[in-house]
């Protein structure tokens with residue numbers, strides 16, 4: 001039986017493991033140096049900006065549309081397998097337009113989406129105010145509503161993927177240390193402090209840790225090409241019952257700040273607000289600045305004034321894996337090896353692109369899987 005070893009159990013590694021587990025005849029093992037969903041995934045807001053993105057063709061659009069399609073079946077599939085709810089918001093994403101924004105561009109996108117079989121609506125101020133009375137529309141002339149885009153709790157999703165994959169025979173080993181590879185131009189085995197596994201294919205899905213998790217000789221060979229930088233994101237949870245219309249609680253996004261209803265309690269009483277986008281210093285160090293999070297909260301209050309009276313329940317931060325000098329994500333064979341695939345560098349859209357990433361990994365393994 002062919003053995004695929006996946007390094008990393010964030011949303012990307014867990015999704016690849018689950019999707020591969022649906023293919024008969026494979027042995028699959030996932031290794032992580034921590035417990036699952038502890039990296040970037042732990043901090044994510046899970047806003048899936050697919051249909052509302054500006055991508056209309058090529059790989060970037062295909063990945064978004066595939067992911068949004070797959071989430072429609074994936075979430076119920078996981079809920080049925082695990083016997084629990086995965087909090088996800090099916091009331092869409094509402095993007096507030098700023099004064100001076102090119103509304104014709106959005107109208108055009110709505111037309112294209114309609115031709116592609118998707119829905120996207122441009123709302124005028126009156127419609128926005130009627131549906132979302134909590135928004136101060138003074139400086140907001142219009143909004144774009146994407147009813148088919150969703151938001152999902154990334155940690156609950158990842159843990160459900162792990163459980164469902166386990167049920168289908170995938171082996172998971174957490175808290176592993178000291179990865180070592182036996183290799184020539186193929187990786188033959190992987191060793192940890194407590195395991196030695198023969199490998200037919202290795203998939204590196206270790207987010208920001210991917211460079212360290214890669215087979216060593218190639219890490220040196222590819223170091224200048226594969227540069228992943230941490231981009232800090234801070235977010236907060238606030239409590240504010242009775243915000244807006246209880247029957248219409250989409251994700252609202254304005255000025256790159258999301259207000260995300262927490263669906264663990266219905267009616268909704270809490271919201272996630274975020275996130276900052278903070279690049280590392282020249283030295284590579286990422287300095288957490290509390291005032292950046294305060295800025296995000298103020299930006300949210302600017303379009304949703306009631307938030308000023310909310311109680312802050314908690315704050316958190318995480319590091320997004322951003323490829324330097326190339327677009328995100330990186331899903332490709334690792335140069336210099338015939339059996340290593342990279343699935344990393346998802347930057348701001350790892351939750352969104354997880355199903356499409358798994359699909360591309362399966363495609364890259366295709367000849368191998370049928371042989």
Ligand SMILES: Cc1cc2nc3c(=O)[nH]c(=O)nc-3n(C[C@H](O)[C@H](O)[C@H](O)COP(=O)(O)OP(=O)(O)OC[C@H]3O[C@@H](n4cnc5c(N)ncnc54)[C@H](O)[C@@H]3O)c2cc1C
Pocket residue numbers: 007008009010011012013031032033034035036037038039040041042043044045046047048179205206207208209210212213232233234235274275276317318319320321343344345346347348349350351352353
């Ligand atoms: C504040 C914030 C908000 C975000 N919001 C969104 C959003 O709304 N929508 C969206 O789509 N994306 C969002 N993202 C981005 C998203 O979180 C990431 O793109 C995604 O989580 C990347 O997933 P991953 O599995 O590749 O990485 P990670 O979640 O970081 O997982 C990598 C795993 O690899 C393991 N690992 C690392 N090195 C090794 C090693 N050497 N050996 C073994 N294991 C190793 C780690 O322990 C970790 O578990 C957000 C990110 C942040 C920080």
